[in-house]
Amino acid sequence: MSASLRLVPSQRLSEGAGVTVHRTIGTPALRNLDPFLMLDHFNSTNPGDYIAGFPDHPHRGFVTFTYLLEGHMLHRDSMGHEGDLATGGAQWMKAARGVIHSEMPQQTQGRMSGFQLWINLPAREKMSDPEYREILPAQIPVLRQEGAEIRLLAGSWAGQEGAITDPLTHLLYADITLSPLGSLSLPSPLFAGRSAFLYGIEGPFTASGTEIPPDTLSVLSSPLSPANDDLPLSAGSVPARFLFVTGRPIGEPIVAYGPFVMNTRDEIERAIDDFRNNRFV
Numbered sequence: 218m219s220a221s222l223r224l225v226p227s228q229r230l231s232e233g234a235g236v237t238v239h240r241t242i243g244t245p246a247l248r249n250l251d252p253f254l255m256l257d258h259f260n261s262t263n264p265g266d267y268i269a270g271f272p273d274h275p276h277r278g279f280v281t282f283t284y285l286l287e288g289h290m291l292h293r294d295s296m297g298h299e300g301d302l303a304t305g306g307a308q309w310m311k312a313a314r315g316v317i318h319s320e321m322p323q324q325t326q327g328r329m330s331g332f333q334l335w336i337n338l339p340a341r342e343k344m345s346d347p348e349y350r351e352i353l354p355a356q357i358p359v360l361r362q363e364g365a366e367i368r369l370l371a372g373s374w375a376g377q378e379g380a381i382t383d384p385l386t387h388l389l390y391a392d393i394t395l396s397p398l399g400s401l402s403l404p405s406p407l408f409a410g411r412s413a414f415l416y417g418i419e420g421p422f423t424a425s426g427t428e429i430p431p432d433t434l435s436v437l438s439s440p441l442s443p444a445n446d447d448l449p450l451s452a453g454s455v456p457a458r459f460l461f462v463t464g465r466p467i468g469e470p471i472v473a474y475g476p477f478v479m480n481t482r483d484e485i486e487r488a489i490d491d492f493r494n495n496r497f498v
């Protein structure tokens with residue numbers, strides 16, 4: 218039995234101080250995809266959609282992973298980190314017991330495009346110390362196969378380690394470009410028994426016979442059997458670009474309230490109380 222795909226439409230929302238985002242994971246159509254809690258895609262040439270940015274706000278209980286395809290954004294946080302995220306760069310922030318940060322565009326025109334993925338933490342890590350890592354474009358390994366280019370932000374592929382290694386959910390995060398009529402076979406060990414999705418960025422592409430248009434997420438469901446088939450992907454007459462992301466489910470209860478994601482209602486109340494009483498810093 219081979220993998221099957223389910224397309225999930227995005228929901229247009231206003232976040233931060235008024236940034237337009239297209240959300241797929243974290244909507245009624247897909248509440249979560251354990252360990253993934255939320256996926257926002259921002260992509261606009263209209264400064265009115267992004268210029269207000271995300272002024273100071275808290276997070277607790279998970280990791281935020283931001284990947285900027287185009288644009289320029291400045292990050293400042295309560296740990297004292299300052300990150301200058303530019304085109305092709307990424308940012309790994311383990312909010313854990315609490316971080317307050319701002320994510321502000323450093324441009325007043327042009328396209329701002331990128332993704333923010335929220336990745337849950339297991340209960341034992343939710344109140345651990347926060348961590349922050351900025352990943353420069355040059356630190357992201359590029360794997361080249363005929364007709365395909367794979368930027369490996371996290372995880373391991375064909376013996377190559379990505380820019381980030383995540384021992385908690387074994388995140389694999391790849392930005393893949395196929396040349397016109399190019400093809401690639403996703404090896405089943407990268408997604409079998411894991412939560413996995415594809416997200417179209419440019420040009421339609423076909424995954425196991427299903428066409429995935431840009432700005433659309435596709436959940437990849439596969440049986441747990443190690444005898445899974447690899448997943449064939451192919452581009453049409455134009456280049457195709459998409460994300461391929463997988464992770465190991467945590468399998469614990471999820472109680473979410475805005476920027477706090479814990480295991481119980483009591484822990485959420487504690488998070489709200491800690492934030493109100495300045496115990497995040």
Ligand code: FE2
Pocket residue numbers: 271274276281318320
């Ligand atoms: Fe944030």
